[in-house]
Amino acid sequence: MIRAERLVKxxxxxxEALAGISFHVERGEMTFVTGHSGAGKxxxxxxxxxxxxxxxxxLLVDGKNMATLPRRQLPRLRRRMGxxxxxxxxxYDRSVFDNVALPLAIVGMRPREIAGRVxxxxxxxxxxxxxxxxxxxxxxxxxxxxxxxxxxxxxxxxLLADEPTGNLDPDLAREIMDLFRAFNEVGTTVxxxxxxxxxxxxxxxxxxxxxxGALRRSDAA
Amino acid sequence: MKLRLRERxxxxxxxxxxxxxxxxxxxxxxxxxxxxRHGPIADHLYAHRLALAGGLxxxxxxxxxxxxxxxxxxxxxxxxxxxDLAVDNLGRLADDWRRGADISLFLTPDSxxxxxxxxxxxxxxxxxxxxxxxxxxxxxxxxxxxxxGVGEALDxxxxxPLPPVVVVTPAGSDPTHLATLxxxxxxxxxxxxxxxxxxxxxxxxxxxxxxxxxATLLGLLTAVAVAVIVGxxxxxxxxxxxxxxxxxxxxxxxxxxxxxxxxxxxxxxxxGGALVAWGIVLLGLAWIAPAVERLASHYxxxxxLHGPDLHALLLLGLAGPLLGLVTARVVIGHQIRELExx
Numbered sequence: 001m002i003r004a005e006r007l008v009k010x011x012x013x014x015x016e017a018l019a020g021i022s023f024h025v026e027r028g029e030m031t032f033v034t035g036h037s038g039a040g041k042x043x044x045x046x047x048x049x050x051x052x053x054x055x056x057x058x059l060l061v062d063g064k065n066m067a068t069l070p071r072r073q074l075p076r077l078r079r080r081m082g083x084x085x086x087x088x089x090x091x092y093d094r095s096v097f098d099n100v101a102l103p104l105a106i107v108g109m110r111p112r113e114i115a116g117r118v119x120x121x122x123x124x125x126x127x128x129x130x131x132x133x134x135x136x137x138x139x140x141x142x143x144x145x146x147x148x149x150x151x152x153x154x155x156x157x158x159l160l161a162d163e164p165t166g167n168l169d170p171d172l173a174r175e176i177m178d179l180f181r182a183f184n185e186v187g188t189t190v191x192x193x194x195x196x197x198x199x200x201x202x203x204x205x206x207x208x209x210x211x212x213g214a215l216r217r218s219d220a221a
Numbered sequence: 222m223k224l225r226l227r228e229r230x231x232x233x234x235x236x237x238x239x240x241x242x243x244x245x246x247x248x249x250x251x252x253x254x255x256x257x258r259h260g261p262i263a264d265h266l267y268a269h270r271l272a273l274a275g276g277l278x279x280x281x282x283x284x285x286x287x288x289x290x291x292x293x294x295x296x297x298x299x300x301x302x303x304x305d306l307a308v309d310n311l312g313r314l315a316d317d318w319r320r321g322a323d324i325s326l327f328l329t330p331d332s333x334x335x336x337x338x339x340x341x342x343x344x345x346x347x348x349x350x351x352x353x354x355x356x357x358x359x360x361x362x363x364x365x366x367x368x369x370g371v372g373e374a375l376d377x378x379x380x381x382p383l384p385p386v387v388v389v390t391p392a393g394s395d396p397t398h399l400a401t402l403x404x405x406x407x408x409x410x411x412x413x414x415x416x417x418x419x420x421x422x423x424x425x426x427x428x429x430x431x432x433x434x435x436a437t438l439l440g441l442l443t444a445v446a447v448a449v450i451v452g453x454x455x456x457x458x459x460x461x462x463x464x465x466x467x468x469x470x471x472x473x474x475x476x477x478x479x480x481x482x483x484x485x486x487x488x489x490x491x492x493g494g495a496l497v498a499w500g501i502v503l504l505g506l507a508w509i510a511p512a513v514e515r516l517a518s519h520y521x522x523x524x525x526l527h528g529p530d531l532h533a534l535l536l537l538g539l540a541g542p543l544l545g546l547v548t549a550r551v552v553i554g555h556q557i558r559e560l561e562x563x
Contacts, residue, residue: 046562049471051471051562051563052562071476072475072476075470075473075474075475075476075478076473078470078471078472078473079472079473080473081473083471083472085471085563087563089464089467089468089471089563090468091464091465091468093465102468102469102472103472103473105271106469106472106473106474106478107473108264108267108268110259110267150472
């Protein structure tokens with residue numbers, strides 16, 4: 001699903017966020033990306049999501065070369081991804097429900113069908129009572145969960161999450177992790193960047209450990 | 222291979238639900254983002270209906286900016302329309318005047334009134350001429366005396382220097398036809414000069430041609446002005462919707478998806494402006510109609526105010542929305558390309 005070869009990302013000004021890493025995530029695999037902050041975790045996820053372009057090297061996502069993929073082909077790929085960023089980027093001019101419904105509306109799903117799916121996603125994230133609220137009145141952790149609901153409501157083939165449990169208390173964090181595992185069990189490829197090694201240390205998934213842009217280890221758990 | 226699989230599923234007996242259900246569950250989980258099948262045309266229409274609703278919603282959200290934009294676009298579109306209408310009406314008037322124009326045949330200075338009457342008699346049988354009237358030398362002198370206020374100067378001359386004149390009214394009204402007739406009459410023996418009393422009408426028509434050109438120029442400038450007005454409103458709208466645009470793109474919206482509501486917005490601004498322009502022009506016509514009627518009472522042929530024809534109204538109704546659409550495509554297209562990722 002994701003194949004990187006000597007992947008380099010250098011930002012203008014010379015900062016090298018990724019210094020030539022190579023790895024392969026199989027279709028249906030669940031993988032963690034860990035490392036200290038500034039190690040390049042977020043950059044790696046942004047490259048896979050197509051939010052930024054590689055400077056050098058190869059990055060194939062679902063067989064598409066992210067360095068050369070034409071802009072107009074990116075939406076088709078994005079519709080098969082669920083992306084959870086550190087900042088959930090919710091829209092504060094509409095309800096929680098409408099925020100979560102957005103990806104379904106984009107693919108042209110009709111309201112009747114949307115309603116059921118959005119409620120199911122909100123239910124999984126314990127937000128069912130809050131669907132009519134404006135996300136502004138929610139706590140940071142709740143907003144984070146709305147962002148996760150929005151990422152999973154479309155049942156993506158590839159789920160990318162950058163510190164998805166950053167704002168959550170340990171119990172909730174474990175629940176969210178279980179949710180990601182449930183998705184993985186039905187075939188979704190999952191790539192999660194986290195620095196919370198205690199949360200994942202007992203989980204049976206592979207870890208890509210980044211250190212200052214380089215891949216230090218790639219453990220099979 | 223896929224196709225065969227689907228066929229097999231379709232053909233599976235309804236009583237046997239086991240593996241089929243399981244596969245459906247899995248399908249549902251894996252490819253859930255794919256909506257129910259409605260067919261590409263239905264999906265397309267649905268997307269456009271949503272975009273239209275989105276465009277309207279965005280306009281409703283800032284009603285002041287919306288109405289101001291529509292009003293300004295309407296006024297801008299009304300200006301060249303009104304000028305075009307004025308030129309058109311004056312043109313018709315000039316044609317009418319021209320149609321009623323006579324040709325004056327000034328005979329050679331040595332001709333006497335009898336020669337004029339003979340010529341008049343001959344011309345009455347001409348099929349291209351409806352009426353013939355003779356102005357004798359004395360009548361001509363009287364007319365000149367009365368009109369020009371040069372009585373004393375004329376008295377000094379002692380002898381009447383004016384030739385008799387035969388005034389004919391042509392049957393036709395076609396300008397080239399009239400010109401040939403004038404030339405033919407000028408060639409008649411004893412005729413010194415054949416003058417059409419339409420020189421001022423011709424001058425007016427030349428002026429109207431100039432005004433017509435100016436109306437075209439004004440129309441082009443208006444198109445630019447409308448594009449700037451609509452473009453600026455849409456640019457501000459695009460800016461205030463930047464967060465939604467960024468997030469939508471993150472979630473898989475294509476540039477076309479992001480643009481579509483704004484394109485409808487541009488069309489609606491143009492259409493609203495065109496409707497306002499129609500209103501302004503029609504109200505303006507109603508406002509000046511009584512004055513035109515009063516003026517008409519002074520003209521024997523009468524005067525009729527012509528409103529915009531269907532052609533002009535349709536042109537306006539198409540030009541407005543089209544201009545809005547093109548502007549929206551350029552402005553929003555640029556804004557979306559420049560949009561940064563979240």
